[in-house]
Amino acid sequence: MKQISSKTKISIVIITIIIVAGIAMMFIKGINKSIPYSDHTRLEITLNNLEKQKVEEIAKETLGENIIVQTFGDFEDKIAISMNKLEEDKKTQFQDKLNELNEGENVDITETEVGKTKLKDMMTPYVLPIAIITVLFALYKGLKYRKDGFIKMFLTPIVDVVVAEAVYISLYAILRIPVGIYFMPLFASVGIITLIANSICKSNSSEKQEKKEKND
């Protein structure tokens, strides 16, 4: 049986620790989602004569820094402020300051509770295409390099991608990186880069093999 180098052993141990820790974290605390993807409150305000920048400043002052401000409306004359949890006293503070900015007149604020986006819903569109690419590429490699063993050549890219994606998700869970709009395209990119790396490694090892055979 081929001896596993110490470097490979260390890598396997580290990867295993990361994945186990990631799974544990997901069970204990779950995934940390960014505001648009978690249960959050949305306040909608029609700007009218109010300046967007000043409203944003008041929002950050009273509601906290952890908010997202987006513009909408046909004339981009409305803003939506999203935040994780809205406390009543903070909302009152915000309302009062807005009214003050509006020269004493009441500013109409619409409040909506928005549900979370499930991780499953985010991942579903991406998982199947990546799985198809991985299996097809694995099949191609298995057939092309069947001299080195079809099963080994077929399974290697699949295992590589599965491990890489598991490490990626685990790192998100362990480091509590907020899951947002970048999460899934990065997930796809990790899979693609893993397959590229797998292809490069195989190409380099074939080249070394050829050189060795030539020298022999």
Add this chain to the structure above:
Amino acid sequence: MNKNLKTIYVTLIIVLIAVVSFIGIYVKEDFKYVNKIPTYQLTKSLGKTIISNLKIDETVNEVKYDENGNVVEDDQEDTENTNYEVRQEAVNKEEIRTVENYKIAKEIIEKRLKDIGLPEYIVRLDEENGNIQIEYENDVNVDAGTYYAAYVGKAEFKDENNNIILDNNDIKKSEVGYNQTSSGSYQVYLNLTLNNQGQAKIQELKNNKEEQSENTVNENSVDTQNTTVAEENNVAENETSNTTESAETTETSKKAISFYFEDEEIGDVAIDDITSKNQIRVNIEEESSNTTTINNNLNEAAVMAIIINSGKMPIKYQIENSQELVTKLNNNQINIAIYVLIGVFVIISLYQIIKYKKDGIVTVLSNIGIISIFLLLLRYTNVNVGYESFYIAFILEIILAYIDSKILNKIKDVKTVEEAKQGLSKAYKEVIDILVLSVLIAVVFSFVKWAEIASMGMVMFWGIVSIIFGYFVFTRTLLLNNRK
């Protein structure tokens, strides 16, 4: 052609393409200069998104019941009768407001959005209060997704006594069709395929109708005989009687059931016209030869088909509001992504120039040509570009750097053109795996309906096309020209 001249020509072409791609072609139009190169098409991550909020309908209706506990409709109400019991009934009763029903509603909405072909959407559910938020790219009519989501999807067939004969539970599938009538007009229809339960109900209806028809015909026959015996010379009277009775028989056999969608009557279907065992055809509006009318009828039928196929919502929702949001990413974030890509390209280029000297310089020049062609192709082929495209652009840079390194390593110490060609052939064989992988990614991703993924696929496709084209036209020519 002289090698140096060839090199100059290729270099000039690269510079020209780069200028067009990065700067553009400006033409004076109406006192201002306009760039003739098309702009980038943006996906929702860089453009606009629709956010619609749906809330559970809290309407409470006053419903009148008569002494027998039957509901009294407005048109049936006897104004002189004051014995009606009036009850306040919520459109959505407490017992149906369960988390399970909220989840079913969410799944039905997702199915509808998928069936209408929305390229990308997110449906969020607040399990505490049942509120649903839909987010989708503003590539379609502003409220298209919301419009479909708010329907309950109630489909029923009722008889003349308003009894429900068939409902959603009896319908397996719904399809739209149209046919040309003898007058040359087009009739749009909804074809409803029934499940076993529905088929059994239709069969029972037909059997009942036949029994009734037989009874009516027998009664008429007896009447006719009696008339003939009683008034033997009165032929005209008999004929009149027979004609009247025939008419009655015909009328009885023309029994129909009415199709209701969202409690609105759509059309009648004569029981005799239900010839298929498991399908009922309902005409939508009148036949028409006007193209606009036909299209409107088709759209109306298509909406019904999609809604019926997705299932009946257990809860009625109402649209609270629907807004168009402007870009998720700000200019800073887009600029950072662009700077990162440029930075990676500069680092790789510097490495190539330092390590491979003259060959490195021509390779960098070729790469600029490849990137210029790539950016032009993205614009001219209307590929939707979003932040996800930056990831693919980064991956394409890695692929390009890898291919360059393979090529440059193979011809590093080679002096002659022949040896260089052999070296390049070896390099092709070594990079074929990566090219196969890139083509796989491009093809699989491009066929996915999800807009972000399809965009990644198209960007990858044009990237690989640019690399292959650029390699054969620029890189290979310049590298071979560097040799004797």
